[in-house]
Amino acid sequence: MSERDIDWGDLMRAANGGDAAAYNRLLTRLAPAVRAVARRGLGRAGLGPEEAEDVVQETLLAIHLKRHTWDPSLPLGPWVRAIARNKLIDSMRRRGRRDHVPIDDVIDTLASDTAEPTPIPGKLDEHLQSLPDRQQSVVRSISLDGASIRETAARLNMSEGAVRVALHRGLAALSAKFGTGKS
């Protein structure tokens, strides 16, 4: 078990106990690790890293929605890597059925580090736009505007419970849309 896995596991255990700050820290630390897996995998398949961020986002959503499939007695690293690999393969399989992106659109986004690239409109934005209005407003308010559950409830004239439900359903729907490759 590596040092890093111990840290990740501790953060996930804290998150399972309701510690949102630990959960945020965990996801923020997982993102670059997943990005590295995605870029390496795409590179090995002779593809550019232009779709890596889609894979990162799809993987993080799966990690979020499938948290209960991690066995707290095992290290978190292999669990994360297995999910990332699975999502990478899915993404490449879907890509194989689509037309290839022209290289000129891709060349600008080539980067060697694992920092998040300057935003190019990814799949997530397409999928977000196809969500039902209410879920879309809630997810936008909390993610893009950085509003809290309470602020979002006040702004959209909804109860906090309804905001929570819409947020969870919205994230689940985004994950499902990644899975089908359609918005």
Add this chain to the structure above:
Amino acid sequence: MKTDDLIRAMTSDLAPPGPSIETRFAVAFLPGVLVALALFAVTLGPRGDLALVASDMRFLFKFVVTLLLALCSALLVWRLLRPGAPAGLQIAALTLVPLVLAAGVLAELFVLPTSSWCPKLVGSNGLVCILSIPFFALPMLIAEIFALRQGAPTRPTLTGVVAGLFAGGVAAAIYAAHCPDDSPLFIALWYSLGIAIVALAGGLAGRLALRW
């Protein structure tokens, strides 16, 4: 949307992870096995001489081998629902089941005269057997698929096959209470065929329904 924005949304959606995979599986499976038992009660029912054969070695061996298959399949399927979880031990345990069956077959061949090998193998109702096992397994397999969808199997087809082995094992144990054929030779042929049909159906269902 940037990844950091997505992380913010997921952080706000943090809730306790809920019951374990094993619990979810058991809860979803329970109605399936109850329906199977009800179907058994209204269709075939247990055989008339149940009290007489209850301590018969051959009769008991049917339950040992089918329930062992069910147990080992359940243990493996729970591992397969967890991405990256090591499953070597569970796979080894599952491969033990055909060995136990083979030992039973060898013992039977040893004690039986050659002339009765064939009649014991063919038995008296092989067709009923290979139709009954999938019939009783179906409600359990359907219930299982719903449970498995809450997991994250990275090998959906394999997971479906093992889920089929589990449903098939339990269905075979239920059917064994009716089945008048007790020879391990009969089990090795007809029970295996019936369970294989369920495993095949499970694999197909897994392929179609267990992607996430």
